[in-house]
Amino acid sequence: MFTSSRRFTSAVAMVGLVSLGLSGCGGTTKESASSQAPAAPAQTAAATANPNAPIKEGLQIAFLPKQINNPYLTILDKAGIDAAAEYKGTAKEVGPSDASASSQVSYINTLIQQQQDAILISANDANAVCGPLNQARSKGIKVVSYDSDASKDCRDLFINQASSEDVGRSEVKMLADMIDHKGEIAVLSATANATNQNTWIEFMKDELTKPEYKDMKLVKVAYGDDDDQKSFQETQGLLQAYPNLKGIIAPTTVGIAAAARYVSGSKYKGKIVVTGLGTPNQMREFVKNGTVEKFALWNPKDLGYLASYAAASLVSGRITGAEGEKFTAGKLGEFTVGKDGEVILGPPFTFDASNVDDFDF
Ligand code: RAM
Secondary structure (H helix, E strand, O other), X not given: XXXXXXXXXXXXXXXXXXXXXXXXXXXXOOOOHHHOOOOOHHHHHHOOOOOOOOOOOOOEEEEEOOOOOOHHHHHHHHHHHHHHHHOOOEEEEOOOOOOOOOOOHHHHHHHHHOOOOEEEEOOXXXXXXXXXXXXXXXXXXXXXXXXXXXXXXXXXXXXXXXXXXXXXXXXXXXXXXXXXXXXXXEEEEOOOOOHHHHHHHHHHHHHHOOHHHOOEEEEEEEEOOOOHHHHHHHHHHHHHHOOOEEEEEEOOHHHHHHHHHHHHOOOOOOOOEEEEEOOHHHHHHHHHOOOOOEEEEOOHHHHHHHHHHHHHHHHOOOOOOOOOOEEEOHHHOEEEOXXXXXXXXXXOEEEEOOOHHHOOO
């Protein structure tokens, strides 16, 4: 079961931190990325970290989310942009309006031309973005994946919201508790290529092989493509195709909101358990009207803030991405780089009727 994270700060505690100021930052100039010796990715990893190096002023970094019209990713990127203002850098968000596999490629190429210091990417496909990302790295641009990883061969760090294993297994446990460990279940995912969802689903499937789930059966993984309408229709399709369905896990904030909306207005309300990963603001009405009992998430503001500081630490030479390196992410404190350049924010948090009003994101 998910537990409260020590890093999880309530909306109340965060008042004033996120002002969406889009750090205008006049007067600072960035070092030209092209004036640095083009470092091959392998050489970057072998560089030596200087934990005491100051964060360089005037850094230019860009967030490239899966898609720009996803409220969860908007919150996350805004927090990262605000963090850049704290360390006197300039950050922006650019990205596609759909989460298809290759939709981010042209944006990466433009960011390379702009000589950004770092590109932060929530990858729609682990491999489709690899060529351009490695081209960026060969020009001295640091690449940090966040939320949804790119292949580890083409990024320097991955800022993960939580242990992927914990997310996957906990989602199954949460649903199982609500359906007495019995019945047919389905997953409503994002896109078929999404690295984060696919990793979580693998752990869900593995969790389901344990004896305590012998009476539960995963009948289908459907894909709503992180598109509200498609997710809504896929939910309808699942319920029509599997009349005995007992529960749906939607490990996507877009998917769970659409699934809850469909169920809420249908004859299935109260008969089907909908759970997964959602934002409190999108899920509140469905918790209040009894469609959803509980769901989970981490704090997207903290994830964006951490990713921003991680990128700045990388560009400033405080860390190189090697396992065991430590860095301070502003108000969130110290983090350690784990295996394969992964940095974990912390455990997710469970929302229900007792706490959903305490949060505003
Ligand atoms: C959606 C996206 C995102 C994922 C969240 C939980 O917003 O798919 O990548 O992390 O859900």
